Amino acid sequence: MSIRVVAAVNAINSISSKDPGPVSGGVAHHSLWSENGSGMTFRHVHHLEVYLNQRLSFFQRETHIREEDLRLCHMDVAPRNFMIDPQGRLYLLDWATAGFFPRYFELWAIEFTQTVLGKSFGPEMIQNLGATPEEMAELETLTLVYRYNSRFTGYETNKHLSPSPRELKNNDDDDDENDQKLTKLGDIKTTKQISLWQALPIRAILQPLRIPRAIRLASYRALREPGPWNS
Amino acid sequence: MDTLPFTDDDIVHLCQHYRVLQLPLLSHELSGRRVVRLSDGIIVKFGLGVTQQEASAQQLASKHVDRDVLRIPQVYRFFERPDSLFWKAGCRGSDPGADGLGATRNVHTRRRGCERD
Secondary structure: OHHHHHHHHHHHHOOEOOOOEOOOOOEOOOHHHOOOOOOOEOOOHHHHHHHHHHHHHHHOOOOOOOHHHEEEEOOOOOHHHEEEOOOOOEEEOOOOOOEEEEHHHHHHHHHHHHHHHOOOOOOOHHHHOOOOHHHHHHHHHHHHHHHHHHHOOOHHHHHHHOOOHHHHHHOOOOHHHHHHHHHHHOOOOOOOOOOHHHHOOHHHHHHHHOOOHHHHHHHHHHHHOOOOOOO | OOOOOOOHHHHHHHHHOOOOOOOOEOOOOOOOOEEEEEEOOEEEEEOOOOOHHHHHHHHHHHHHOOOOOOEOOOOOOOOOOOOOHHHHOOOOOOOOOEEOOOOOOOOOOOOOOOOOO
C-alpha cells in the first residue's frame, strides 16, 4: 500500500507550472499560511520567495525558490483523504489546499499532518518519497514560516512586516527601496487599527448610565398601582 | 459545459433540502463542507470554504495523473451562490462554492436573537 501511495504522490508532484500558488490563483489555504490563508496572491515565484523571506527574516534566515522547482502539491496527503473502491483502485480527495509549490512543501505538509495526528503514515513515507538532503534542510525553514504565522497573526503580522509611513519619511536615502518594498507588501491586507471605544458597542458604553433595574421596575409598578397621585 | 441532468438551481435546491429529500450525506454531519450524493456517480460538495482553487486543482490533477496510478474524481461544475440565506443573514466567510458538481452557500443559519431588557 505504501508503495502505491508513494507512486501516487510522485505522480502528482511530477506536474509542473511556472505560476506558484493555487491552480486558479488567489489566496492559498493551509495551516502553513495561518488561519486566514496566505493573505496574498502569488503571481510570480518571486512573490512567494518574498513572502517566505519576510517571515524568515525574523529568524535571520533566507530561502531561494527557482521557477523550475514548482510542482503540484496536494498539501493534505493523509490517510483520511485516500479511498479504495471495491475494485482496489486508489483515490485521492480534498484538493482544497493544493497548489504549485516546491516539492518540499508537500513533504513538509506530510510531516506536519503526522505531527498533528500523532501517528506515522506507513514506514518512513518521506524517505520513500526520495527526499534529497537539500529538501530535508528546507523542511526546517518551512517550520520557521509556520511558527512565525502561528505566532504573529492579525495586527502583529502587519506591524512587523509593513513599515509605517513615518518610518519611510525618516529614511530619505533609500526611498526607492522602500517604495519597492511597499509595492511588494501591497498585496498583504493591512488591518486598520481601531480604538477601544470604537470596538465597544454603544450599549456597553451607556451601561453605567442606566437606571438600575430594581428602581426601574419599582417605578413602573408605582405608576401602575393606585397611589396618592392618581387615586 | 458539462452534460449533467441538473441546472444550477436544481443543485441549490437539492443541497438546501437534502435532509428532507433523503439524499445520502457522505461527509460528517457537523462538517461545514458537506458532500451529498445526487445520483449514481454524481456528488456535490458545498458550503463555505469550498473554493474555485480546490475545483481547478482537482480538475487539473484528474486530467494529468495516470488513472492506473491514482484516480481523482473529475470535476463537472463549479459555481457560487452568494445570494443564499447564509449571505442574507449577514454572515461573512471565505469564498463559497463547490466542486464535484456545484454548490451553494451553507443555508443553515443562526440568527442573532434580539436582546431584551
